[in-house]
Amino acid sequence: MVKRTTGPEIERLIQLLAKLPGLGPRSARRAALHLIKNRERLLHPLMVAMEDAHDKVTVCSLCGNVDTIDPCTLCTDPRRDRSVICVVEDVGDLWALERANAWNGLYHVLGGTLSAIEGIRPEDLSIGQLIERAADEQVQEIVLAVNATIEGQTTAHYIIERLKGLNVATSRLAHGVPVGGELDYLDEGTITQAMKARRPF
Incomplete structure (x- = not known):
């Protein structure tokens, strides 16, 4: 049996944060702890911003933005x-x-x-x-x-x-060597595409 170290509210916060891209369980715990420690400065404003986003954000019927x-x-x-x-x-x-x-x-x-x-x-x-x-x-x-x-x-x-x-x-869009990129670090597909899309200097 896994020993619970926090209340169900905190566990729920961690579980929801862990669903965000780029956040695993460990990162979610750190983020949750940081939010709780900074309740007035971060947690409450974040809650208000998320409520506003939930109520007001919509998808553009023309372009999808x-x-x-x-x-x-x-x-x-x-x-x-x-x-x-x-x-x-x-x-x-x-x-x-x-x-x-x-x-x-x-x-x-x-x-x-x-x-x-x-x-x-x-x-x-x-x-x-x-x-x-x-x-x-x-x-x-x-x-x-x-x-x-x-x-x-x-x-x-x-x-x-x-x-x-x-x-x-x-x-x-053109595909090829990125600005600041070094050929030695690029994959073969990128190099091939860059060569095909070459243009006069």
Whole structure:
């Protein structure tokens, strides 16, 4: 029999924290202890922030981003270029592009990738909504910013097939050697792709 060292409330907090990505049971215990020790400074504000997020955060009906308004802040920003749509797998990818300040167009979140193994079909993703958006005469280009995985590339090829017949250009992100990367540390797939995508100096 495992000896219990804390009350059920603390155990529940630890168990819930352990469900978060990147946190195992040991990390969850440390996080829970830190929150409890800093109850007024961290635990209470976190509780309030989580309640606010639960009550106010929604999914944008246009692009799939998460925000407190629908349509989201990005979709309603008049400074955004509405002729281009960047397609990403998940909201985290959208946030990464925004952090890098690398895109000033609109976005479309697929909600994942096609996967025969996991049983994820086209109708399980927001591909249909993307095709509808691409049919808008204002849209001139669709940028496929999906991951360079088998599932990501399969999804990209499927989308390209679905976009045929529409008057819209398609492109994808370049893949290859990262800035600051050393060839000796890169995998063969990355090196091969970088070589294929070489360009004049």
